Structures are given as C-alpha cells and as structure tokens.
Amino acid sequence: MSTALPAALIAELSALLGAEGWRMDDNALEANAQDNSWRHQRPAAVALPASVEQVQALVRACRVHGVALVARGAGTGTTGAAVPLPGSIVLSFTRMDRIVEIRAGDRCAVVQPGVLNGTLQQALAPHGLFWAPDPSSAEICSVGGNLACNAGGPRAVKYGTSRDNVLGLVAVTGTGEVIRCGGAYTKDSTGYDLTHLLVGSEGTLALIVEATLKLTPLPVSQAGLRVLYRDADAAAAAVSRLMSQPVVPTRLEFMDARSLELLRLNGADVPEAGAMLLVEADGDHDTLPYLLQALASAAEGDGMIELDVAMEGRARDQLWAARKALSPALRTVAPGKINEDVVVPVSRIPELVAGVQALARDYTLTIVTFGHAGNGNLHVNILYHPDDADENARAHAALPKIFELTLSLGGTLSGEHGIGLAKRDFMAQAFSPATLATMRAIKAALDPDGILNPGKVLPLA
C-alpha cells in the first residue's frame, strides 16, 4: 500500500464525513499516532464516523482503494494494536460514544464503542449496576477498546473479563456488511458464536459499532485482607487454596518481594516480607464477616507471616492505594518499563516468579512481578534505562525468555492487554502452524482483502 491516499478516496470520504468527521491536519494525525505502548506512526488521515452507515461506507471505500483502516478507541492500549500503519486511515470511535439504553430489568446496557468505561460506570451506578471490566485505565479508556483487546482488571477473578461480560454485538466486517449476533439475553445456543470471536480480535476481523453488555448488581459492601508471606511459593500456595474453596474473592492480587521493596522506598507503610496478597470480598453487612473468615482460613498456611483484616473504609482504601501506587512507583526506579501480562495456571505461579527472578539475575535486570494472581495473570515489569544501550538490549533480550518460560509452564502470552504489535512475533511460539492457519482463514473469511488493522495480532506469513 502506498503511503499517500488516492485523491478520489479523500474526496469521497471528506464528502461522506464532513469537516467534523474527516481530518488530515497535523494535530489530528499526531493525536492519533500512538497508544500507551509509545510506538509512534502518523496515519494518512483520521475518520470520525458518527453512524453505522458512515462506518459501512468508509469500509467499502477503503476496500475499493486497498487502504488499511485502523480502529481506535481512546488509545490507552499497551500493545500497539491502535497504532496506525504508514498510509492507513485511523477510524476513531470518539463521536460514536452514546449509551443507547440501560435496561436495568434485563441487567444489560446497549452502548456505542466510543463511550468511556468510567462514563458508563457513572451512568450505571444510580441503577445499582456496574460493568465488570476494570482495567487500571478505566476512567479514560473506551468500551470498544476494552472489547477489542478483551480487557480485564483485578475484578476479573470473580466477574470475568470483557469477553465474559458482553451479550451481543453489532459489527461491520471487512466487506462493509453489518452483522448482528447475541442480544439482551444471557444464554444462547443459536448458531456460531460470533460475539466472543470478535472480542479480543483487536479490530482485525470486524469493527464493533454497538455492544450489549452484561451488567452485575453493585455489592452492598466490600472488605479486604492483607496477608504477608515468607516467600512467593508460600503466597502462591495460598492462591491455590483461596481459589479452590467456594467463596470467590472479588480481587486477589499478588506482589513479589521487589514490589514490596519499591512500595517501601516510596514511603508506603508495608512490612518486610517475601510476598503479599491482597484479598477482597463482596457481600453485605450480614455476610461479609463470614466471607472474610472463609478467605482468611484459606489464606492461612505454611509460610504465612501476618494476616491483617482491613475492613471497609479508610483501612481498605489505604490497602488499595498501596497496590495502585505500584505502577507509577516503577517509573521512579527506571524510566523504561516493559510491562507484560502473561498468564499461567495458578499452580505454576511459584515457578513463574522464581523463573523471572532467575532471568533478572542472568540478564542483570530489575524485574518486578505483581498482579491478578487469582487468574494466574501476572504483570512482569522489566525496568531499564532506554538511554543505556546495553541495559536496553538486555531488557529486550530477556523478554522472549519470559514468554518462553510462560509457555513452558502451560501458560499464554496475554491475559488482558492483547497482542497488537508487541507480542505478534511470539504468536508462532504460542500456537501451532495449523492453529495459526485457522486463525488466518477466519481473518480471510471476515476481511477478505485484509484492510482491517493488517499486520496486527497474527504474525506475518
């Protein structure tokens, strides 16, 4: 594909979308040039359709001219999935941001993809409902983006990820056709499950233009435990115990010794320990003490140092503030950070944590591991100074080893960030050639000319 748009296409799309919907000025190109992976590439133009019909016309025009379309929500993704290709058009869903309907009685909401997760949660709260996905960028990321990369967050251990919380979709395929699957119901054995297929496909199969989201009633109250362990092994054994008893925690977060050191360096009041778990339960005033008791019993065991019951209110806020402070704190140690979100079976967490620390020693790097232990989904953060060429090289050399380790433990590359460009070239290690060929065949079925976000997710053939 050439990097200059055909004049006929520009004329067609500027007439279709108008001044508000068609931008080729520097400001617009620059504002849509990167995501939170810090990759940077200006597109040839930015299209901001306001209706499904405009999305269809846009896709059809791009198909005729062989121009790539890169769908974009709020640009908070971490994998480069929304980063433009040279000569591509960014399709920004900023103007399709309506909450179409909140159906409290059916526990679902119909939304356009551009609505922000945080805006949706605010609109749902008066109905006593919430949408489960809670990535750390929730206030500023879009629901469409959440669906595109199957975003999760700490609450996923109890309530599931984006994929588990969508009931139906309307989408535009690579041929400009509108497809409609699922709806305002929670059980469906009618034909092929296109809904779950599109979630996590990062704009490469079809463009989601409307979603029916599954909602959950807000809990009456919440409370948490802070539990310290001798080492990561002891904490990981506790994670397995916690996950095999009937009280499902709402959040179950793990922090390794380096995470705790970092917190202390930044002035947080966290005792010295080999690892820490934050465990939280949802319930009401009557049941919560019993739920916490069950979780505390499961958390206890060999290697536990201290268990702190931090009930509602200020103590609980402090507990979670410590967890939230962790990601920014990493930047104080080193300006460069490779943050991966690998997943392993819960029983293999000790081996993952130990293996990562062995790699940190081998490559003389600081690697900090914390995250959503109840799902075996840990954030492995390689810290480095980008200007230190040697450290930079070591950091990027260690990354494939972390994926290799994860796969050897029966895990996979990404639990909630997606693949984009960042992990695309590791897909061939995660999947057999036949499985990748099947994914490619599905891509060709929905997007026969390969105009939807080409070069993302699937490795180049």
Place this chain on the structure above:
Amino acid sequence: MSTALPAALIAELSALLGAEGWRMDDNALEANAQDNSWRHQRPAAVALPASVEQVQALVRACRVHGVALVARGAGTGTTGAAVPLPGSIVLSFTRMDRIVEIRAGDRCAVVQPGVLNGTLQQALAPHGLFWAPDPSSAEICSVGGNLACNAGGPRAVKYGTSRDNVLGLVAVTGTGEVIRCGGAYTKDSTGYDLTHLLVGSEGTLALIVEATLKLTPLPVSQAGLRVLYRDADAAAAAVSRLMSQPVVPTRLEFMDARSLELLRLNGADVPEAGAMLLVEADGDHDTLPYLLQALASAAEGDGMIELDVAMEGRARDQLWAARKALSPALRTVAPGKINEDVVVPVSRIPELVAGVQALARDYTLTIVTFGHAGNGNLHVNILYHPDDADENARAHAALPKIFELTLSLGGTLSGEHGIGLAKRDFMAQAFSPATLATMRAIKAALDPDGILNPGKVLPLA
C-alpha cells in the same frame, strides 16, 4: 453424496480402526440412527476412533472420498444434530471417554469428549469441585455433546452454560489438522477465541477431541424458596427483581399455571396459583439464611400469594422432585411433545408467556411453559397426539409462530439445545443474510469441503 460408501474407503477405515472401531452391522447402525428428537436415519457406517490420530486419519479419508462425518456423543440431544445423513459415517466418541487429568489446584479438568457428564461429576466430587453444566440428561449425556450444543441447565443462571465453563480445546478441523486453543488458565487475550467459537457449533466446524473444563468449588450447603404468584406477570416481575439485586440465585425456575395443573393432576402437593418460582441459593450454614432473606425480599411484591422457605433436606428435595416430575408428566397428557428452549430478555417473559397462551387458544392446543427464568430461557412444550393428523398439523403450524413471537421480543431460537435440524430452517428469521453469510464463511474456513455434519445449524443456501 451417494449413499453407499466407496469400497476403498471401507477397506482403509476398517484397517485403520480395527473391528472395535469400525462397524457396519445392523445393530451398530441402528444404535446410532437417532437422538432424542426422534428423527431417524441410519448411517452407512459407525467409526469409533480411540485416538486423536485416528480422528485425523478418519477426517482425511472422508475428505478424499467426499463422505460426510457426523460426530456423536451419547445421542441425548433434542435437535437432530447427531442424526446421521444418508450415506454418512457416524463418528462416535464412545471410546474416547477418559478423564485425562483433574487439576484441583488450577480448578480445571482435562477430558476426552466421550466422558459422561455424570461420570465426571462423580470423579470431581472427592476434590470438592463440580462442572457447572447440568442438563436434565446429565447422568447419561457426554461432555463432548454438552460442548457441541452449548448445554446449560438450571444452574446456568449462576454458573453459566458449557461455553462459559470451558478454558481450552483441542480439535480436528475439516482438513484433518489439529488445532489447540486456550488451556489451564482463566484469562486469555492471545489471538482469536477459537474455543468459544467451537462450543455450540454442533460438530460442523471441527471435532473436539480434548477439552480443558473450568471447575467450580462445591457449595457447602444449599437452600430454596417456593413462591406462588397470582399470574405469570407477577412472577416475571419478581424474576426481574431477583436478577437485579446482588445475591445471584443458583437456580431460578418458573412454572406457568398449566405446569402447576399438570403437577396436581399427577398427585403432587402444589397449591393452586397462576405461576410458581423455585429459587435456590448456594452458601454455607452461616451465610445461607441471609442469602435466602435477600432472595425472599426480592421475590415479594405485587401478586405474590405465598412464600415457602424450604430449607435443606427433605423439604428441598420435594421441591425439586416436583420440578423434575414435570417433563415426564407431560407424556401422560399427550404422547407427542415439541419442546423448544427459546430465550427472551428477562423483562419480556410476561409477554412470552401471554403470547404463547394466546397461540394455544388460536391453535386449540395445550402448551405448557416452564424453565430457567433467571436466564429468560423457557421451555415451551406443545403437547399433541401424533396420530391425530389435525392436531399434529396444528402443533407444527404453531411452532413457527412461537419463534416469531420470541424474535419479536428481542429473543432468540435456542438457549441450550442448539439448532441441529429442528430449528435450522428458522435461522434465516433470527439472523440477517450478512450474518448468515459470515457464519457460512467461517464454516468454509474450518471445513472447506463441507464434510463435517453438513446440513446442520445453517439453513441450506
């Protein structure tokens, strides 16, 4: 396709599979000729592979000779999905019935498709775990069959259907390739979601040869409520209230006035009422009273006649015995039964029930409606005498009207039985031509020669 198998194929497959794995005798053909839809068609042969390699070789041989392969679990399906085509080979998974591994620490089990749901539950119980899908045939249906039609059951309101409870699959596509997706982890944003796509595809896309199932810890105790209402509207309003508060019931079953009449006719001790809900909660001895209280508060409201707290033990067993007695009781009224499993948004249940009763009057039929109200998934049973040509015709004329009604309420054709042959010809009402074309393109991507269960699920083009 001719109805006689090519001699070369017979020679190849009998050598491949041996006497235990290749059957063309009358007994075998007859034993694999029907499912619980009572459609009947003998296959040309029955293949019983014992390994993934044999499944691959079988698919490749059938592809070369253009012979259709119809996958079969235990034959308890109700839609004809497992009923052979003339000249086809049934691929029975009876011999691939091993529980490969129970990974209690990872809350998952790896199984072959032929294992029975009931056998699996027995093996899981000592680990304090269960697999959520609980169709009424649980004791005798296979896990592979459950996955093929996305089976549910009453517990789905809290724990989800088969699709919600599978973490990974190994499958053989229509080209004989093995694909592998997902695994022993509960969060996954790595590539396209083939796992959920294959669930519910009724053996038309690929043959599931191994599944990693998500398990749930067994609750410590359970208890239920029996609630009687003036009419279906009052009961349906209670369903909406029950589903919009934070205590998710484990089961939430609805029975209309005709269901209750039937129960009384059969000697069950059920008071006269317009509708009944059975509501159940999972918990432990400490929390259960509070959970029941929350459910009882939500169940109360305009039109409630009586609320009966039937705690654990005998009272609870009686409550559920009454529900289970319902399906067999239908046979005492009429020997013919068309049992559909439509789904509507929970808030539309009153209109569905009223609309069905209007159709019953219009067509002079007895139609009994009961089922999984928490999911809006109701079993609409049209009762008739097959030998009464006129009643038979009226019953089959009413069926499309029931689907029409369901779709007009924003619902869909099937919540847990699947499509098979029974609902195939209604798919074009449920989906737009573009959506069906996308499903067909996906079918062609995975099974390019159309040898896997052709003519099922998708309407003939």
